[in-house]
Amino acid sequence: MRLSTNLFFQRGLDSLQTSQSQLDKIQLMLTKQTKILSPADDPIGNSQVLALNEKIGQNEQFERNSVTLENNLRREESVLSSITDAIQKARTLAVQAGNGSYDQTNRKAIASELRNIETSIFDLTNAQDESGEYIFAGYQNRTQPMEFDDATQSYQYVGDQGQRTIQLSPTLYLPANDPGNRAFSNVSKRVDFELTGGNDFIKKVEVTDRNALITDTEARIDAGDPTDFTVNFTGPDTYEIDDGVNPVVAGTVTNGKVEYNGMSLELDKDNMPVAGDSFRYSIGEPVSRNLLTQLGDLADVLDASGPESKGFHESEIAFALDDFNTVIGDLTDTQASVGARLNVMDNAKLSNADIEIVNKKARSDISDVDYSEAMTDLVKNETIYSAAQQIFTRVSRLSLFDYI
Numbered sequence: 233m234r235l236s237t238n239l240f241f242q243r244g245l246d247s248l249q250t251s252q253s254q255l256d257k258i259q260l261m262l263t264k265q266t267k268i269l270s271p272a273d274d275p276i277g278n279s280q281v282l283a284l285n286e287k288i289g290q291n292e293q294f295e296r297n298s299v300t301l302e303n304n305l306r307r308e309e310s311v312l313s314s315i316t317d318a319i320q321k322a323r324t325l326a327v328q329a330g331n332g333s334y335d336q337t338n339r340k341a342i343a344s345e346l347r348n349i350e351t352s353i354f355d356l357t358n359a360q361d362e363s364g365e366y367i368f369a370g371y372q373n374r375t376q377p378m379e380f381d382d383a384t385q386s387y388q389y390v391g392d393q394g395q396r397t398i399q400l401s402p403t404l405y406l407p408a409n410d411p412g413n414r415a416f417s418n419v420s421k422r423v424d425f426e427l428t429g430g431n432d433f434i435k436k437v438e439v440t441d442r443n444a445l446i447t448d449t450e451a452r453i454d455a456g457d458p459t460d461f462t463v464n465f466t467g468p469d470t471y472e473i474d475d476g477v478n479p480v481v482a483g484t485v486t487n488g489k490v491e492y493n494g495m496s497l498e499l500d501k502d503n504m505p506v507a508g509d510s511f512r513y514s515i516g517e518p519v520s521r522n523l524l525t526q527l528g529d530l531a532d533v534l535d536a537s538g539p540e541s542k543g544f545h546e547s548e549i550a551f552a553l554d555d556f557n558t559v560i561g562d563l564t565d566t567q568a569s570v571g572a573r574l575n576v577m578d579n580a581k582l583s584n585a586d587i588e589i590v591n592k593k594a595r596s597d598i599s600d601v602d603y604s605e606a607m608t609d610l611v612k613n614e615t616i617y618s619a620a621q622q623i624f625t626r627v628s629r630l631s632l633f634d635y636i
Contacts, residue, residue, distance in 0.1 A: 328342060
C-alpha cells in the first residue's frame, strides 16, 4: 500500500473541516434558536413545523380581523345609540305637540326643533368610518346611503341590504355592519288629506283607521277610480258620498260625525249642514316614508296646524308616535344584534388565544433548540476543533522521510 505526504495533509484537512462544520452548525442553531436548520435535519419535524407556522399565521390574521370587527361594531353601536336618543327626543316633542293647551306658535317652535333633529339623524345615517366608508350602506360602502329627493320631497335609502362578514376562525364569520334599510328605512305610508270645499261645515278631521284608509285609497287608485269625494247631505242627519263618477256610500251622521273608510269628519254644531249642502275632500296617493321623511312630515303638519287644518295634526302626531315606537324597537333589536356579535367575538378571541398557545408550544417542542444540550455540544466540538487544529499543525510539518 502506497502512502503519500499529500494523503496525510488531506486527511488532516478533512478532519479539521468536519470539526469546523459541526461547530458552525451548533453556533447557527443557537443563533436561530432552532435545531432544524434545513429539511434534511428532520424531514418529519420540518413538515410539522411548516404546518404549525401556517396555523399560527392564520390565527394572527384572525386576531387582526377581531380588532377590525370590534372597531366596526363599536362605531355602529355608538351611532345607533345617538340615533335612538334623537328619536326619543323627537317622541317627547311629539307628545308635547299633542298638548291641547298648545297653540300654533308653540307647535311651530316644536316643528323647528324636529327639523334640527331631522338634520342630525340625516348626518348619523350617513356616518363614515376612519377610511371614509359609509357604515349603513351595505355592500355599497362608498355610496352615501341616505339622500333627499327634491322631486318627492322625501328621503330615500339608496344603499343595499348587504352585510359584509369578517372571518374570526376557520368556521366563524360575523357580520361587520348592518344595512340602513333594517334600522331606519320605510316605517309607514303617508296619506295626504285636503278639504276642497264646504270647509265651514267641518270642525275637526281625524284619521281613525290608517290601514283602512290606505287600503281603500290604494285599491281605488289601482282600479283607476277617483280619490276626490263629495259628501252630499240628503237631510239633516243623512248623506251620500260620491267620487264624481259613481255613488260610493250612503250613511247617517253619528255623534255629529261623517265617517268613511278610516276617516272621521266632525261637523260644526254651530253650522250644521242641511239637505242640499255638501263639502268636498281629496285623499292623496299613499307614499312610503322612512324615519327622516316622517320627521319632516310631522314638522310640516305642525307648522300648518292653524284653524284651517281642522285638527288634522292630531292624527299625524298619533301616526308619528306609532312610527317612532316602531323605529326605536328596530334600533333596539339592531343594537342587541351588535352586542351579541361582540360577545361571540370575545369568545372567539379567547379560543384563538388558547389555540395559539397550544400551537406555539407544539412548534417549540419540535424545533426549539435545547440550550443545555447545545452548549455542551458547543464546548465539546470547540475542544475537538482545537485538538484537530493542533494535530494538523504538527502533522503538516512532517513528511514520510521523517519515518525512514
